[in-house]
Amino acid sequence: MAVTLINPEGLPQTEAYRQLSIATGSRLVFVAGQVARDADGNKVGQGDLAAQTEQCYLNVATALAAAGGSFDDVAKVTIYVVDYTLGKMPLLVEGIGRAAGRLGVTLAPPGTLVGVAALGEPDLLVEVEAVAVLD
Numbered sequence: 578m579a580v581t582l583i584n585p586e587g588l589p590q591t592e593a594y595r596q597l598s599i600a601t602g603s604r605l606v607f608v609a610g611q612v613a614r615d616a617d618g619n620k621v622g623q624g625d626l627a628a629q630t631e632q633c634y635l636n637v638a639t640a641l642a643a644a645g646g647s648f649d650d651v652a653k654v655t656i657y658v659v660d661y662t663l664g665k666m667p668l669l670v671e672g673i674g675r676a677a678g679r680l681g682v683t684l685a686p687p688g689t690l691v692g693v694a695a696l697g698e699p700d701l702l703v704e705v706e707a708v709a710v711l712d
Contacts, residue, residue: 579603579710580652582686592668599650600710606644609637610704612696618675620677626665626702627657630672631679635660640682641709648680650709655690657704661692669703 579602584594589596612619613629614636622628637654654701657663669690669712677684686707 579712580650580686589636592685594688596687598687600652602650602710602712604644604711606641606646606650606707606708606709606711608637608640608709610655610706611640612698612701620700622657622702623700624702626668627672627675629702630656630669630705631675632683633703634673634676635679637705637707638676641707644711646709647709648682648684648686650711651686651707652710653658654686654705654707656688656690656707657693657696659693659696661700671704689691 578599581601581678582597583599584590584596610614611633613632615621615632616639621632638648641650656669658669673684
């Protein structure tokens with residue numbers, strides 16, 4: 578594995594994600610922001626933030642697999658949420674948890690959550706992009 582995730586002493590110890598990603602691999606993989614569309618381009622989870630988040634993570638996993646990687650190789654994720662409020666966090670966590678269960682992985686790389694006014698299409702509630710490092 579080319580990525581080691583840790584919570585170093587001196588920073589908050591959270592189980593939701595790791596504060597630090599140490600990458601030693603030789604190939605960088607940049608996954609474009611993934612949205613709630615299936616392989617045929619159909620909308621998934623209309624108006625449902627948890628369902629859309631789950632689909633975003635499944636799409637990221639599909640992209641990583643195409644590069645020969647998986648979420649074990651992810652060094653960082655960025656999550657963009659339309660009109661973010663703290664009340665939306667449980668739905669994000671639910672969607673991430675469902676994706677993790679379906680993928681059989683722990684999803685805890687360092688991440689950044691960004692509240693945005695809108696995404697590329699009006700029915701999109703969330704978008705997830707990732708950077709991975711492969712040997």
